[in-house]
Structures are given as C-alpha cells and as structure tokens.
Amino acid sequence: MYQTKAYSAGSATTPLASTTITRRDPTDHDVQIEILFCGICHSDLHQVRNEWKEVMPTVYPCVPGHEIVGRVTRIGGAVTRFQPGDLAAVGCMVDSDRTCPACKAGLEQFCPNMTLTYNFPDKHLHGVTYGGYSDSIVVDENFVLHVPANLDLAGAAPLLCAGITTYSPMKHWCVTKGRKVGVVGLGGLGHMGVKFAHAFGAHVVVFTTSPKKKDDALRLGADEVVVSRNADEMKKHVGTFDFILDAVAADHDINAYIQLLGRDGNITLVGAPEKPLSVAAFGLIFNRRSLSGSPIGGIPETQEMLDFCGAHNITADVEVIPIQKVNEAYERLAKADVKYRFSIDMASLKSE
Numbered sequence: 574m575y576q577t578k579a580y581s582a583g584s585a586t587t588p589l590a591s592t593t594i595t596r597r598d599p600t601d602h603d604v605q606i607e608i609l610f611c612g613i614c615h616s617d618l619h620q621v622r623n624e625w626k627e628v629m630p631t632v633y634p635c636v637p638g639h640e641i642v643g644r645v646t647r648i649g650g651a652v653t654r655f656q657p658g659d660l661a662a663v664g665c666m667v668d669s670d671r672t673c674p675a676c677k678a679g680l681e682q683f684c685p686n687m688t689l690t691y692n693f694p695d696k697h698l699h700g701v702t703y704g705g706y707s708d709s710i711v712v713d714e715n716f717v718l719h720v721p722a723n724l725d726l727a728g729a730a731p732l733l734c735a736g737i738t739t740y741s742p743m744k745h746w747c748v749t750k751g752r753k754v755g756v757v758g759l760g761g762l763g764h765m766g767v768k769f770a771h772a773f774g775a776h777v778v779v780f781t782t783s784p785k786k787k788d789d790a791l792r793l794g795a796d797e798v799v800v801s802r803n804a805d806e807m808k809k810h811v812g813t814f815d816f817i818l819d820a821v822a823a824d825h826d827i828n829a830y831i832q833l834l835g836r837d838g839n840i841t842l843v844g845a846p847e848k849p850l851s852v853a854a855f856g857l858i859f860n861r862r863s864l865s866g867s868p869i870g871g872i873p874e875t876q877e878m879l880d881f882c883g884a885h886n887i888t889a890d891v892e893v894i895p896i897q898k899v900n901e902a903y904e905r906l907a908k909a910d911v912k913y914r915f916s917i918d919m920a921s922l923k924s925e
C-alpha cells in the first residue's frame with residue numbers, strides 16, 4: 574500500500590479539501606496510473622451532496638472523479654496491454670465479476686457485481702473506492718482504456734463518462750444519417766451528445782433553457798436550437814423526432830419532450846435528477862412511444878468510442894481548472910454555467 578494526494582468531501586455540506594488516501598500496490602494484473610486530468614461530472618456533484626441517497630448513499634470521506642486520463646507509471650507482472658509511459662484512461666467502472674452474461678457480452682455496466690470507480694465497496698482495501706481527484710490510481714488492466722495519441726488530454730478526460738454515456742444510447746437506438754435527433758440540456762453530457770449525433774450524420778436539434786448557449790449549440794454541431802421555455806418553438810416539433818436524449822440534471826417536464834416523438838420514437842434518460850419525474854401515460858400510448866434509460870457503456874464500447882473520437886478528432890470543450898478551484902466549479906455546475914465540462918489539471922495537486 575502507498576499514500577497518494579487527493580481531494581475529498583467530508584460531508585454533504587462541506588467543501589472538498591486536500592487529503593491523503595491509501596492505494597494498493599499494483600497486483601499482477603494491475604496498472605498504476607499518474608492522473609494528469611480528471612473531468613468533473615454532474616454525478617460527482619450529486620454524489621458529494623448525497624442527492625442520490627435513496628439509491629447510492631454517499632460514504633464519507635468521498636473522493637469523486639470518473640473521467641480519468643493519465644500515464645502508466647507501474648505495471649503488475651501479468652499485465653500485457655500496457656507499458657510504463659503509455660497513456661491510459663479510466664472511466665466509471667474499475668472491476669466486475671467477468672463471469673456473468675453481461676460481462677461475457679462486454680456489457681460490464683450491467684454486471685450485478687460491478688465496482689464503480691468511487692463510493693463503491695473496495696474489494697482490495699475494504700472501505701470504499703476512491704476516484705480520480707487524486708495523484709494516482711491503481712486499476713485492473715481490463716478496466717483501463719487506451720487513449721488515441723492525437724487527442725488533447727484535458728478534453729479527452731470527459732469522454733470517459735460524458736462521452737460514453739451519450740455515445741452508447743445513440744448507437745443502441747440507431748442514430749444515423751436521416752434521423753431527427755434531439756438533445757435536451759447543453760451541459761457536459763449534452764454537448765458530447767450533439768457532437769456524436771452530428772458525427773453520425775443525424776439532423777440534430779438542441780433543447781436548452783439557456784438562450785445564451787444558442788450560438789455554441791450551432792458551433793458544436795446542432796442544426797437547430799430550441800429554447801425549451803418557449804412553448805411556440807416547442808410546438809413546431811410535435812410528433813417529429815426519432816430519438817431524444819435527455820441529459821438534464823434537475824427536475825423538468827419530460828412530457829413536453831415525449832410529445833415531440835414520432836411513431837415508435839424513443840426518449841432515453843441519461844440525466845439522473847434527484848427527484849422522480851412524472852410521466853403522462855397517454856403521451857407514450859399515442860404513437861407507441863417509448864421511454865428508457867441508459868447507464869454509461871461497457872469496456873469494449875468505451876474503447877470503440879475513444880477510437881472513434883481519435884479518428885474524428887472529437888474531444889469535450891473544456892474549462893481547465895486547478896484542483897483548488899473545484900468548489901467554485903461545483904457552484905457553477907449547479908447553475909448550468911460551464912462551457913461545457915470542467916477538466917481538472919492534476920499537476921495542481923502536487924503543491925498541496
């Protein structure tokens with residue numbers, strides 16, 4: 574075991590602060606990574622503030638962070654896929670049982686024994702797992718991804734959650750050329766959704782509550798932008814969408830979007846607001862519409878997404894911050910004020 578620097582939250586109401594945590598020494602199949610950048614996901618904020626207490630209560634101290642890129646510093650004796658010096662990335666999962674049908678299908682996100690990167694029982698050290706707001710992390714090589722060399726690392730970090738969480742449902746629901754696709758909420762996930770839907774050739778419409786994001790939405794790849802608080806603008810699109818991705822982090826009226834779907838249209842929730850959403854049955858019944866959800870993505874698909882981003886030079890639009898600004902960043906994230914993902918430069922942790 575060894576000690577490494579980190580930032581943690583001590584409770585739902587205290588700011589994150591500098592601390593030291595224990596990591597395991599790499600076992601035979603482990604890769605040790607020096608973390609260079611870690612994105613700030615709205616899930617970090619939900620988790621730190623214990624907003625998901627019904628489903629995933631937070632264990633304190635909590636070290637968030639599941640959008641990790643870095644460089645390999647040490648490998649275990651049996652590691653074959655990485656060498657010291659390689660770029661490496663870790664997303665929302667660090668382990669699973671590898672034996673269940675989901676794991677065998679490369680869909681580890683559905684494994685009943687999957688281990689999330691933070692706030693999950695740690696099989697090695699007991700206690701809970703600690704995430705990427707830290708100097709280094711040790712992860713089984715099967716949960717470590719390769720980062721295409723051409724990608725900017727600060728902008729690549731958010732691909733590990735915001736990227737895969739939007740890429741995966743769009744693949745599943747066949748977002749391709751000729752489809753009309755909506756993206757609701759232009760935040761970290763939403764802006765990646767726009768980039769992917771555009772890259773897949775769809776006609777992309779962004780729904781935003783922030784009129785000032787309109788120009789950015791068009792620059793990011795949207796064909797149209799609708800300010801969702803404007804009922805007339807919404808009405809024009811009733812019954813026309815094949816697929817809508819809902820990436821909103823707060824309470825909102827999902828029925829307004831269900832109405833916009835055409836026959837057999839689907840709306841997929843990736844946003845995970847604290848409170849339950851209410852759904853009007855007839856919105857779904859008419860037009861045989863469907864509502865579903867989607868969690869992150871499996872390891873093979875995450876690598877596929879990273880390779881796709883490498884081939885198309887896609888990264889997140891980031892505001893790079895030192896770790897000392899993390900609490901300020903959380904305040905801004907809560908107000909939907911980020912362009913469009915914070916990425917923490919972990920070199921800043923060395924001075925703590």
Ligand SMILES: NC(=O)c1ccc[n+]([C@@H]2O[C@H](COP(=O)([O-])OP(=O)(O)OC[C@H]3O[C@@H](n4cnc5c(N)ncnc54)[C@H](OP(=O)(O)O)[C@@H]3O)[C@@H](O)[C@H]2O)c1
Binds near residue numbers: 616822823867907
């Ligand atoms: N399913 C998964 O596996 C998964 C993975 C990662 C994250 N998530 C969840 O996805 C959600 C989004 O995460 P994120 O990191 O993209 O968050 P984010 O950067 O804060 O973006 C959320 C966006 O939602 C919109 N929004 C915020 N408050 C709103 C309100 N009151 N009414 C309507 N729209 C509002 C804003 O867009 P506009 O300004 O454009 O309206 C905001 O930028 C979070 O709940 C997060 O926990 C789920």
Ligand SMILES: [Zn+2]
Binds near residue numbers: 617
């Ligand atoms: Zn996330």
Ligand SMILES: [Zn+2]
Binds near residue numbers: 669673
């Ligand atoms: Zn499994």
